[in-house]
Amino acid sequence: xxxxxxxxxxxxxxxxxxxxxxxxxxxxxxxxxxxxxxxxxxxxxxxxxxxxxxxxxxxxxxxxxxxxxxxxxxxxxxxxxxxxxxxxxxxxxxxxxxxxxxxxxxxxxxxxxxxxxxxxxxxxxxxxxxxxxxxxxxxxxxxxxxxxxxxxxxxxxxxxxxxxxxxxxxxxxxxxxxxxxxxxxxxxxxxxxxxxxxxxxxxxxxxxxxxxxxxxxxxxxxxxxxxxx
Amino acid sequence: xxxxxxxxxxxxxxxxxxxxxxxxxxxxxxxxxxxxxxxxxxxxxxxxxxxxxxxxxxxxxxxxxxxxxxxxxxxxxxxxxxxxxxxxxxxxxxxxxxxxxxxxxxxxxxxxxxxxxxxxxxxxxxxxxxxxxxxxxxxxxxxxxxxxxxxxxxxxxxxxxxxxxxxxxxxxxxxxxxxxxxxxxxxxxxxxxxxxxxxxxxxxxxxxxxxxxxxxxxxxxxxxxxxxx
DNA sequence: CGAATAGTGTCTTTAAGACACTATTGA
DNA sequence: TCAATAGTGTCTTAAAGACACTATTCG
Numbered sequence: 001x002x003x004x005x006x007x008x009x010x011x012x013x014x015x016x017x018x019x020x021x022x023x024x025x026x027x028x029x030x031x032x033x034x035x036x037x038x039x040x041x042x043x044x045x046x047x048x049x050x051x052x053x054x055x056x057x058x059x060x061x062x063x064x065x066x067x068x069x070x071x072x073x074x075x076x077x078x079x080x081x082x083x084x085x086x087x088x089x090x091x092x093x094x095x096x097x098x099x100x101x102x103x104x105x106x107x108x109x110x111x112x113x114x115x116x117x118x119x120x121x122x123x124x125x126x127x128x129x130x131x132x133x134x135x136x137x138x139x140x141x142x143x144x145x146x147x148x149x150x151x152x153x154x155x156x157x158x159x160x161x162x163x164x165x166x167x168x169x170x171x172x173x174x175x176x177x178x179x180x181x182x183x184x185x186x187x188x189x190x191x192x193x194x195x196x197x198x199x200x201x202x203x204x205x206x207x208x209x210x211x212x213x214x215x216x217x218x219x220x221x222x223x224x225x226x227x228x229x
Numbered sequence: 230x231x232x233x234x235x236x237x238x239x240x241x242x243x244x245x246x247x248x249x250x251x252x253x254x255x256x257x258x259x260x261x262x263x264x265x266x267x268x269x270x271x272x273x274x275x276x277x278x279x280x281x282x283x284x285x286x287x288x289x290x291x292x293x294x295x296x297x298x299x300x301x302x303x304x305x306x307x308x309x310x311x312x313x314x315x316x317x318x319x320x321x322x323x324x325x326x327x328x329x330x331x332x333x334x335x336x337x338x339x340x341x342x343x344x345x346x347x348x349x350x351x352x353x354x355x356x357x358x359x360x361x362x363x364x365x366x367x368x369x370x371x372x373x374x375x376x377x378x379x380x381x382x383x384x385x386x387x388x389x390x391x392x393x394x395x396x397x398x399x400x401x402x403x404x405x406x407x408x409x410x411x412x413x414x415x416x417x418x419x420x421x422x423x424x425x426x427x428x429x430x431x432x433x434x435x436x437x438x439x440x441x442x443x444x445x446x447x448x449x450x451x452x453x454x455x456x457x458x
Numbered sequence: 459c460g461a462a463t464a465g466t467g468t469c470t471t472t473a474a475g476a477c478a479c480t481a482t483t484g485a
Numbered sequence: 486t487c488a489a490t491a492g493t494g495t496c497t498t499a500a501a502g503a504c505a506c507t508a509t510t511c512g
């Protein structure tokens with residue numbers, strides 16, 4: 001069936017834009033390319049989709065293979081877009097389906113079998129440097145999507161550990177949006193939004209200052225009204 | 230290079246969700262499939278991407294080929310998402326990149342070389358019936374995207390003729406959202422949003438009632454604050 | 459104690475929604 | 486004339502933003 005090939009054959013890959021918060025920076029997961037083309041450059045993790053594999057499954061598999069991140073249930077994963085310029089890969093005609101993921105600060109990524117080295121780097125540094133292929137475009141699109149999604153969904157919680165404080169959640173917004181937010185108004189706003197967070201009853205003391213209540217993510221997925229940028 | 234095929238070969242297609250407003254209904258462009266599989270069923274227009282062709286270019290080409298719509302400048306076209314379930318096409322492994330388009334009420338579509346017949350049908354009827362492949366899913370996703378986009382962009386104007394009244398614009402919102410909107414508040418809201426529409430100075434009388442001013446699309450692309458559903 | 463952070467109360471401003479009212483047309 | 490649609494004014498309510506104030510901790 002594939003032998004008489006009545007259609008032009010394309011290579012299909014998935015690439016991942018994985019964001020997390022580390023050291024007061026919004027960071028993106030990158031690998032150092034070990035092979036030509038773009039050998040030695042930073043790139044987004046990714047790889048070929050298997051011939052019998054779903055796209056989202058391929059994204060999760062590549063993430064686990066290249067980085068050791070396999071806690072899929074603690075990760076938000078969504079399709080970002082598809083990049084298919086005829087000249088994007090000099091070797092062959094390649095279509096890349098990009099996925100966007102939000103992760104809590106996990107253990108250090110472990111360079112897997114495929115990748116020379118997987119590492120978190122600050123998004124602004126990644127965008128300032130040279131990324132392989134069209135990955136700078138994909139990253140910029142992912143950043144804009146992430147910024148927009150925080151406005152009208154509860155996905156900011158997927159950047160947090162299972163239990164978090166309102167201040168933790170605020171830091172997510174501040175780092176992703178690169179702004180400052182009034183802590184008092186933010187606190188009221190989050191509490192007033194039904195289903196965004198639910199209190200555990202516990203408190204935690206983080207150095208100096210009054211201890212803060214701990215929360216878990218609530219049942220809501222969308223915010224009415226949104227948190228405006 | 231393609232001969233030693235170090236990657237699994239995929240067929241890549243584009244499918245189009247093209248919306249317009251006709252006869253007080255939100256309509257989607259469909260074709261009647263002339264070949265197996267799903268012969269005789271309704272489907273979204275689309276086809277194979279050429280090996281040296283950009284994805285968006287392929288979408289515009291397929292639209293012109295199958296329907297005769299070639300006024301690309303009077304059309305909003307954006308990528309919707311990519312559908313790649315291994316079982317979506319029984320013939321081969323196919324990845325479909327779906328595009329979403331908004332069109333003003335154009336001339337009747339002309340069935341092109343590929344399609345048995347291209348026709349506009351009401352979106353709710355299309356969703357109620359059986360569409361080929363996973364096109365019902367794609368259409369539902371396109372509808373939800375269109376609904377969301379009207380909230381925070383000025384794209385409602387791309388459903389209108391070059392000159393339109395505020396009531397025309399309101400009908401777009403009402404039909405896409407399947408709601409009714411207070412004409413008076415809507416009028417004030419649109420006028421208050423800088424760059425959404427600009428007056429031509431002309432008026433037009435549509436049957437009975439006071440004649441309405443004519444407007445063109447303004448320079449703004451995004452709405453602050455949004456028009457809330 | 460003071461510095462720092464958590465959390466509440468309250469005022470001002472902005473914008474949405476309800477709806478009375480005027481304006482201008484065709485039948 | 487009336488019915489219908491365009492467009493304005495105004496009141497009420499919801500929610501954002503500014504910011505004073507209290508609460509609780511560490512050094």
